[in-house]
Amino acid sequence: MSTIIKHPKNSFTVMNELVLPNDTNTLNNLMGGRLLHWMDIAAAISAQKHCNRIVVTASVDNVSFQHAIKLGDVITIEAKVTRAFHTSVEVRMDVWAENIPSGSRIKSNEAYYTFVAVDQSGRPIPVPELSPETEEEIELFAGALRRRQIRLILAGKMNAHDAKELKALFFNE
Numbered sequence: 001m002s003t004i005i006k007h008p009k010n011s012f013t014v015m016n017e018l019v020l021p022n023d024t025n026t027l028n029n030l031m032g033g034r035l036l037h038w039m040d041i042a043a044a045i046s047a048q049k050h051c052n053r054i055v056v057t058a059s060v061d062n063v064s065f066q067h068a069i070k071l072g073d074v075i076t077i078e079a080k081v082t083r084a085f086h087t088s089v090e091v092r093m094d095v096w097a098e099n100i101p102s103g104s105r106i107k108s109n110e111a112y113y114t115f116v117a118v119d120q121s122g123r124p125i126p127v128p129e130l131s132p133e134t135e136e137e138i139e140l141f142a143g144a145l146r147r148r149q150i151r152l153i154l155a156g157k158m159n160a161h162d163a164k165e166l167k168a169l170f171f172n173e
Contacts, residue, residue: 004128008137011050011081011091015042019073030069035095036060039077039111043091046079047115050089051127055115058088059151063111069097075108082137083144087124088116090144112147 015038017023023034040057047055069075076096081089095109117127132141149166152158160166 005131006128007133008080011046013042013046013079015077017075019071024071028071039093042077042079043113046091047089050081051117053117055117058116059114061112067106067108069108073097073099082140084127084130088114090114
């Protein structure tokens with residue numbers, strides 16, 4: 001059986017949403033939970049494109065809100081797989097807010113989500129390998145292993161002592 005190898009561009013997904021009154025808080029800013037919901041959908045689509053399988057959200061990294069998104073703004077979420085592990089994939093997202101009448105566009109957020117591919121019974125299954133092509137994709141691919149180690153340590157699934165790539169950032173070993 002041959003190994004399936006995909007590239008980040010194969011999972012690239014763009015999702016647009018218009019911020020409506022029901023999406024905002026009392027200051028007419030987009031509610032964070034609504035943005036996280038949209039990001040989860042965009043990331044899941046990207047992960048499914050890579051895996052050709054049903055995927056479930058395993059983790060959401062720290063999401064910081066750099067700029068308020070206003071009522072009437074158009075949100076663009078760009079997502080693509082940065083690394084595939086045995087049964088999981090990491091997806092990076094960039095979120096842009098655009099005020100069409102003024103022509104302004106600003107980056108609002110970036111985040112990493114992790115998804116696990118599952119079969120019809122909900123059991124994890126292997127995913128295709130990922131082969132980065134551009135310099136940026138290679139950098140994101142390399143960093144994904146360290147980000148994964150942080151996630152596993154925080155979830156209590158890995159001992160910090162065993163996180164070799166992560167420790168290499170801080171110690172000469």
